[in-house]
Each structure stands twice: as structure tokens, then as C-alpha cells.
Amino acid sequence: MTWEALHLPLVLLLFASGSWAQVEENEVVWAVQQQVVSVKCPSTPPAGEYENKIWCKETKPGYCLKLVTSTRPQVMAQNPPHFIWDNPSAGFFIVIVTEITKKSSGTYWCGIDRGPKESIYILKNISLVVTSIFWAALL
Incomplete structure (x- = not known):
């Protein structure tokens, strides 16, 4: 039996409840192959100069x-298939x-x-789980 079939009841429960598994600044995001995913990342409005935002894979x-990596506010940072939109005054940025x-x-x-030393201040950890089953259609 496939992983998807074994975990389908849990996935359906998550969708039915209208929530994601989320604990503080850790989040589980479910995705379907060939689809688009967006993640909302927390950020505090800057007190000084702009801070570059980053999306990376552990x-x-x-x-x-x-x-x-974003380098300016309100300009789409692009490295397809990864994108960041940052509006610092909103208190979050979006990764697509x-x-x-x-x-x-x-x-x-x-x-x-x-x-330059490639240090990253982590704002949120995201566990991305990709499946080939379009379970949302089952709801």
C-alpha cells in the first residue's frame, strides 16, 4: 500500500478541520504534484535598512x-520555480x-x-509533503 493511501484519512481530517498542522514557527504544508504552493513567512517591519529575505531547502x-533571496521590498525576487514577494510593513512575506x-x-x-558568510536567521521551518493524489477533490 502506498504512503498516500495510508495517510489519506489524516489528510482528509486536516482539510475537513480547515487547519494545517502548525506548531509555533513550524508548519507542515501539503502539496500536489504539478501544483503551486505559497507559504506565508513572518517578518517584523524593519526599523532600519531593508533585510534580505530568503527561502532555502535544508x-x-x-x-x-x-x-x-529578495534584495528589495515590493519587488518579486525570482529564481524559478521559487519566488518571494516582500512588503516589509505587512509583517510577513510570501514564498511561491x-x-x-x-x-x-x-x-x-x-x-x-x-x-556573505551565508548565515541565515530562521523565521520559520516548513515541512513540505508532496503527493500525487489530489485528495482535495474528495471533499
Whole structure:
């Protein structure tokens, strides 16, 4: 039996409740292959100069491969299939991922890029779970 079939009741329960599994700044996001996913990442309005926002995929504990980084507010940062839209005064930024595949599954960080030494201030951890079953159609 496939992973999707074993976990379908849990997925249906999550959708029926209208909520996602979320604990503080950790979030589980379910996605379907070939669909688009957006993630809302927290951010505090800047007191000084703009802080670059980042979306990266964890490669091993404590290490993350940078996928896209914003460099200016209210300008779409692009490294297809990864995009960031940041409006600092809103208190959050949006990450959009297109072309979702099974390989997209994994742990991601959204955060603030702290410079050339590649240090990242993590704002949120996201576990992306990709399935080939379009379970939302079953509701």
C-alpha cells in the first residue's frame, strides 16, 4: 500500500478541520504534484535598512541550500520555480513555489539572509509533503 493511501484519512481530517498542522514557527504544508504552493513567512517591519529575505531547502541539519533571496521590498525576487514577494510593513512575506514534484518534499526555511558568510536567521521551518493524489477533490 502506498504512503498516500495510508495517510489519506489524516489528510482528509486536516482539510475537513480547515487547519494545517502548525506548531509555533513550524508548519507542515501539503502539496500536489504539478501544483503551486505559497507559504506565508513572518517578518517584523524593519526599523532600519531593508533585510534580505530568503527561502532555502535544508540539505542536512543546520545546512540549507539557498533557492531565492529578495534584495528589495515590493519587488518579486525570482529564481524559478521559487519566488518571494516582500512588503516589509505587512509583517510577513510570501514564498511561491511552482512546478512541485515529489523531489520538492523536504524541510525548508524562510528567514533573513545575514550576509556573505551565508548565515541565515530562521523565521520559520516548513515541512513540505508532496503527493500525487489530489485528495482535495474528495471533499
